Amino acid sequence: MKSFDHIMDEEYFDRIFTSFRQVLSTMGKILPAVSLVAVELQDPFSVLISTVISLRTKDDVTLNASRRLLSKAPDAASMLKLSEDEIAKLIFPAGFYRRKAVQIKNIAETLVTEYQGKVPCDASLLMKLPGVGIKTANLTLNLGFGIDAICVDCHVHQISNRLGWIETKTPEESEKVLQTIMPRRFWIPLNELLVSYGQEVCTSVSPKCSLCPENARCPKINVTKSR
Numbered sequence: 001m002k003s004f005d006h007i008m009d010e011e012y013f014d015r016i017f018t019s020f021r022q023v024l025s026t027m028g029k030i031l032p033a034v035s036l037v038a039v040e041l042q043d044p045f046s047v048l049i050s051t052v053i054s055l056r057t058k059d060d061v062t063l064n065a066s067r068r069l070l071s072k073a074p075d076a077a078s079m080l081k082l083s084e085d086e087i088a089k090l091i092f093p094a095g096f097y098r099r100k101a102v103q104i105k106n107i108a109e110t111l112v113t114e115y116q117g118k119v120p121c122d123a124s125l126l127m128k129l130p131g132v133g134i135k136t137a138n139l140t141l142n143l144g145f146g147i148d149a150i151c152v153d154c155h156v157h158q159i160s161n162r163l164g165w166i167e168t169k170t171p172e173e174s175e176k177v178l179q180t181i182m183p184r185r186f187w188i189p190l191n192e193l194l195v196s197y198g199q200e201v202c203t204s205v206s207p208k209c210s211l212c213p214e215n216a217r218c219p220k221i222n223v224t225k226s227r
Contacts (some may be wrong), residue, residue: 007180008165008181009059009183010183010185013182013183013186014213016051016163017186017189017193019213019214020131020193020194020197020201020213021193022044022213023197023199023200023201023211023212023213024193024196024197024201027200029196029199029200032054032059032192032195032196032199033050033059033060033062033063033066034047034050034051034062034066034139034143034192035055035143035192036063037050037066037067037070038050038065038143038144040067041070041074043074043144044118044119044121044140044144044145045048045074045075045076045111045119045144046066046070047072047139047143047144048107048119048126048129048132048136048144049066049069049070049079049104049107050062050066051135051139051140052100052103052104052107052131052132052135052136053065053066053069053091053094053100053104054066055095055096055100055136055154056095056096057094057095058197061093061094062094065090065091065092065093065097066091068090068091069087069090069091069104071200072086072090073087073108075117076107076111076112076117076118076119077108078097078109079104079105079108080108080109080112082105082106082134084101084102084105085101087100087101087104087105088100088101088177090184091104103130103131106130106131106187107129107130107131107132110128110129110130111129117160119140119144119178120143121141121145121147121210123137123138123141123149126140126141132174134172135151135152135153135171137149138150138151138152138175138191139151139191142187142188142191143188145164146188148184148187148188149187149188150174150178150179150182150187150190150191151175151190151191152171152174152178152191153171153173153191153195153200154171154204155169155194155197155198155199155202156171156174156178156190156191156195156198157171157174158193158198159194159197159198159202160174160178160194160202161174161221161222162202162213162218162219162220162221162222162223163218163219163221164218164219165178165182165185166178178190196201205225206225206226206227207223207226207227208226208227209223209226210226210227222227
């Protein structure tokens, strides 16, 4: 494996993040749906709920579903008044919309009964909410509270390994290692940037390396076919 240790400093990551943003901006793709919801509504509850909706769901579907649901129920108390069927209809056609409707209803109930309707700003407490894992918790901390946390999903995990930043087997392992090598100011934008980049350029199968400004420098670890 080619070692990037000597250049993985703040200047290096600044160049990477800037170049990736420039590529995405030319494609009209800058922020994923959850980030757009966060910008629009600026509320931890909105970020939490839109993140739940976003799992295994395309960005445009997530954005529209989140807007419909949150316009009807912008907080936990009002969400609790909706039935599971009403929530399901509002978020359709999000992936697993019926299962997510049950989860959203349960989250709202937990927030109202245990946290006075407020979303806790602590990862361990967030992960006690029904169905909330580390990715959803960290994204809620990132975009809902502005708290530094690295949110790693399959895109962040794969791209970080392809670029030779880390050598890990799981997103959970990647999160821990990235915290040791990446300057803190890049933690929050890491997920929203690499998720979009993984969807549009550095795709899971046959990445579009010809569009990537890192094409000549990237070691392309575990890439067997590219465009």
